Amino acid sequence: MSAPASSSPSSCKVMLSKHVANGLLQEVQEGLKTLEKPPHLVGFLANHDPAAVMYAHWTQKTCEEHGFKYSLREVSRDDIEECLIAANADSDVDGIIVYYPIFNNRQDQYLQQIVDVGKDVEGLSHRYIFNMYQNIRFLDPETKRQKCILPCTPLANIKILEYLNIYNTILPYGNRLFGHTICVVNRSEVVGRPLAALLANDGACVYSVDITGVQKFTRGEGLKNRRHEIVDMEGTTLKDVAPLCDVVISGVPGEKYKFDTSLLREGAVCINFSSEKNFGPEVKEKASIYVPSIGKVTIVVLLRNLLRLIQNRRVDNVQPAAATERPGTLEAST
Numbered sequence: 001m002s003a004p005a006s007s008s009p010s011s012c013k014v015m016l017s018k019h020v021a022n023g024l025l026q027e028v029q030e031g032l033k034t035l036e037k038p039p040h041l042v043g044f045l046a047n048h049d050p051a052a053v054m055y056a057h058w059t060q061k062t063c064e065e066h067g068f069k070y071s072l073r074e075v076s077r078d079d080i081e082e083c084l085i086a087a088n089a090d091s092d093v094d095g096i097i098v099y100y101p102i103f104n105n106r107q108d109q110y111l112q113q114i115v116d117v118g119k120d121v122e123g124l125s126h127r128y129i130f131n132m133y134q135n136i137r138f139l140d141p142e143t144k145r146q147k148c149i150l151p152c153t154p155l156a157n158i159k160i161l162e163y164l165n166i167y168n169t170i171l172p173y174g175n176r177l178f179g180h181t182i183c184v185v186n187r188s189e190v191v192g193r194p195l196a197a198l199l200a201n202d203g204a205c206v207y208s209v210d211i212t213g214v215q216k217f218t219r220g221e222g223l224k225n226r227r228h229e230i231v232d233m234e235g236t237t238l239k240d241v242a243p244l245c246d247v248v249i250s251g252v253p254g255e256k257y258k259f260d261t262s263l264l265r266e267g268a269v270c271i272n273f274s275s276e277k278n279f280g281p282e283v284k285e286k287a288s289i290y291v292p293s294i295g296k297v298t299i300v301v302l303l304r305n306l307l308r309l310i311q312n313r314r315v316d317n318v319q320p321a322a323a324t325e326r327p328g329t330l331e332a333s334t
């Protein structure tokens with residue numbers, strides 16, 4: 001019996017993030033083999049935010065399953081500053097993650113700057129954020145042996161786009177998104193804005209959409225600029241830009257928000273990083289590929305960042321004359 005011609009099954013491929021996570025995990029396992037002892041990640045929990053508690057426990061589980069040591073330190077917010085200073089000085093601690101929000105104001109940014117650059121697994125230190133926006137990829141631009149740390153959720157989105165071959169490896173590293181038009185719905189300082197900047201730095205034309213409007217991030221005509229520039233698109237809304245995009249990435253918090261899939265270009269790639277489902281089931285009628293969540297990749301990226309910190313530290317400890325060893329596998333890609 002053949003299927004009725006009128007209702008052929010949807011041709012959308014639903015891609016689960018575990019496939020990307022498993023590939024990255026292999027890379028992480030290779031890196032682990034080169035170490036004498038398991039890397040030690042310390043998580044500081046100083047709030048009762050359910051999302052943070054869940055993320056912490058989930059990170060712990062992933063660490064323990066894959067040969068990393070994880071310590072969760074639940075502290076009062078009045079003690080967090082001193083605890084961070086102590087962890088910076090403790091040679092038993094390789095990486096530090098602080099779960100936010102804690103004060104939910106500028107004091108959180110202050111705390112982000114206390115974590116030692118050599119232990120900052122989330123790349124929240126000013127130096128990493130500056131280098132990211134400025135499109136400076138190495139801590140040592142001359143010798144290119146120490147890669148900068150990138151924030152986990154934006155980098156997880158990039159790893160998914162690489163897996164989906166949206167990154168075109170025929171093009172040189174740094175230009176591989178040239179020709180793509182990407183919509184990012186969310187412009188928070190922790191995910192949406194860094195993500196838009198990273199994608200534009202890699203050559204994409206990015207429409208960054210938030211509750212206040214649309215901004216366009218690009219490297220200019222023919223990628224003439226070294227880093228992205230931002231233009232405010234006054235009077236433009238999601239309705240105008242979404243149909244232009246071959247990739248749509250959405251991360252709006254709250255269960256009420258739904259991306260209007262009637263705006264999607266036929267065959268667009270759709271990725272959701274919100275903890276809620278920003279795309280309804282009808283997305284499959286329009287999209288070519290739909291990635292419903294990315295959390296698993298985010299956590300593996302966190303572990304990869306931790307290994308990179310250890311690698312960077314190793315390079316730091318080698319005398320320049322002896323520093324002829326080639327960068328390891330972890331430094332070979334983004």
Ligand SMILES: NC(=O)C1=CN([C@@H]2O[C@H](COP(=O)(O)OP(=O)(O)OC[C@H]3O[C@@H](n4cnc5c(N)ncnc54)[C@H](O)[C@@H]3O)[C@@H](O)[C@H]2O)C=CC1
Binds near residue numbers: 190295
């Ligand atoms: N899967 C992962 O690895 C991670 C997921 N998340 C999730 O991502 C979501 C966003 O987190 P944050 O960026 O920290 O939140 P946030 O509240 O700081 O930012 C939300 C952003 O969405 C925009 N927005 C809200 N309503 C909108 C609307 N109707 N139309 C267009 N834009 C709108 C806001 O303007 C803002 O730019 C949450 O669900 C969070 O749980 C966050 C971090 C990691």
Ligand SMILES: Nc1nc(=O)c2c([nH]1)NC[C@@H]1CN(c3ccc(C(=O)N[C@@H](CCC(=O)O)C(=O)O)cc3)C=[N+]21
Binds near residue numbers: 098100101273293294
């Ligand atoms: N310094 C810091 N960095 C963070 O990245 C951070 C934080 N603080 N504080 C708390 C929030 C919350 N957060 C989430 C991560 C994954 C999902 C998520 O949705 N994960 C799964 C679904 C979870 C499930 O299995 O049910 C997924 O995307 O597949 C949600 C929320 C990170 N946060």
